[in-house]
Amino acid sequence: MSRAILPGATVGVLGSGQLGRMFALAARRMGYRVHTFSPGDDTPMGQVADREAVGDYADLDAVAEFASRVDVVTFEFENVPFEAARTASEHVPVRPRGEVLHTAQHRQREKDFLHGAGFPTAPFEHVPDRATLGGALERLGTPAVLKTAGFGYDGKGQAVIHAPEQAEEAWQSIGAGEAVLEGFVEFEREISVVAARGCDGEFAHYGVTENRHRDHILDVSIPDPDIDPKITANAVEIARGVLEALDVVGVLCVEFFLTHDGELVVNELAPRPHNSGHFSFDACVTSQFEQQLRAVCALPLGDTRRLRPSAMVNLLGDLWDNGMPDWRAALADPSLKLHLYGKADARPGRKMGHMTAFGDDGEDAARRVIAAREALTRRP
Ligand SMILES: Nc1ncnc2c1ncn2[C@@H]1O[C@H](COP(=O)(O)OP(=O)(O)O)[C@@H](O)[C@H]1O
Ligand SMILES: [Mg+2]
Structure with missing residues (x-):
């Protein structure tokens, strides 16, 4: 058994965006300290971390100094150079290991891995x-x-x-x-599976989420769509196979195209929590961020069960085009959960936050959360 890294310890995160922010919130709730390393300052994660180290990922001395002050290193951003992960691993465990990033950060290596291991791709x-x-x-x-x-x-x-x-x-x-x-894949819809694997091979998953994109950016995610249970089981088994083949310790998301014939095609991998798993923050016993923490700290994985049917929408910078969105109007739905990432600059297409709503089922939750987003920009 791997030695557990217990509450009170310090987790280092390479990257400092919203995924790191939500990871930090989950980790602090469980009594961990969190440090972030990235080139930015006053970052979404830095605002809620115990320490925000500012440096270039290619500055290996800075990466070494960062790693020497934490108990384990993980990622919230996969485009960190492999050398940075290797340097960190000379000081503390790096989870998932740098080789996972190396594969997933480069589409050709990722495709070669998937194809070579027998997973379906375009x-x-x-x-x-x-x-x-x-x-x-x-x-x-x-x-x-x-x-x-x-x-x-x-x-x-x-x-x-x-x-x-x-x-x-x-x-x-x-x-x-x-x-x-x-x-080009003529898909019927896009789905994803967020899954986690612990230090000793334990596996947990968040089932299938349906993802609707707008202008190539995730717009709405609805967990547990009404699809053939065989497809769900198949998608989960592919995800399990990918995490095992890459020997992932942490969280990884597999994005799929589902074709009109019910075939699954793997689109891409993200070796970290994923936008399509954000619903888990409010709607599951254990969020994908707490799950990442548990996995990289060699703790038992948590229960992924849903508390209620839910759906999530992204809040892009475009919503700020005519001034500050009307938060009060969206929050008129008392069960709506608003997440904002602390980004000062609302550029079009930039992910500024997300909202999760609950409902009788996923489609009902989706209607509510889309209505809440529309209320943000409705002017009297
Ligand atoms: N081969 C493809 N066939 C059809 N649609 C695609 C294909 N590749 C990408 N897309 C569309 O573009 C979106 C973004 O592409 P993706 O490869 O996932 O890149 P990103 O890293 O930007 O998420 C996909 O979710 C899908 O909607
Ligand atoms: Mg994608």
Whole structure:
């Protein structure tokens, strides 16, 4: 058995965004101290952490100094250089291990891992440079999606190619040195499974969540959608297989496309808590953030059971276009849960917060939470 890291200990987090903020809130509630390391200051996580260390992920001396002052290191952001994880691991356990990040932060390595391990993916081609794009398009056909190999999020660094003539424009628009071309999947819907694995291989999952996107950014998540239980079981087994194959200690989300024939296609992996698991903060016995804490501290995993049917909406910076959203109007629903991430600058498309509502079932909760979001910008 791995030695447990107990309350009173200090957990270090590489990254400082909203995922780290919610992790810190969960960890502090259980009596842990939390330190964050990132290039920013007054960050969403730094505002609620015991210590906000500011440094570049490539500054390995700074990473070493950070790691030497904590008992375990985890992540809330996967685009940390592998070297930073390795440096931290010379001082304390790093969970999940740096190799998990290394795989999940690069679409080609991620696709190679998934394909090699026998998990279903869309057909894909490696596009190391502009010269190889034409051949890749010939082999895959159109429509296809060109994605940067690294540093993509919220649909950034992606372009759909409908005809070979659009290759140049797509290449320019993603501005990539290295890319992956994927076959376009005509999906019926998008779903995800957030799951956790403990130090001794214990596994827990949050079932299937349906994710509705707008402009490639997650808009609404509804846990436990009405789909064939066989598909749910299959998705959970794929997630279990991925966490085992990567030897993950921590939380990992598998994003899927569900096709019209009921086939599951793995879209991508996120080796950390995920936006589609935010409902768990208010609607589960154990949130995905507490679960991450339990996993990386070698504690028993918590119960993922739902307290009530729920749904979550993201709050993007666009909601601030005509001034401060009307929080009182949304909170007129007394069971609505409002989460804001402490970001001062409300840019369009930026994730500023989220809301979770409850209902008789997921669709009822979704109607309520969407209505609450509409109330935010309704002017008298
Ligand atoms: N191959 C594809 N076929 C169809 N839609 C896609 C494909 N790849 C991405 N998308 C759409 O774009 C969204 C964002 O793409 P994703 O690869 O998950 O990148 P990100 O890192 O931005 O989340 C997906 O959730 C999906 O809606
Ligand atoms: Mg995605």
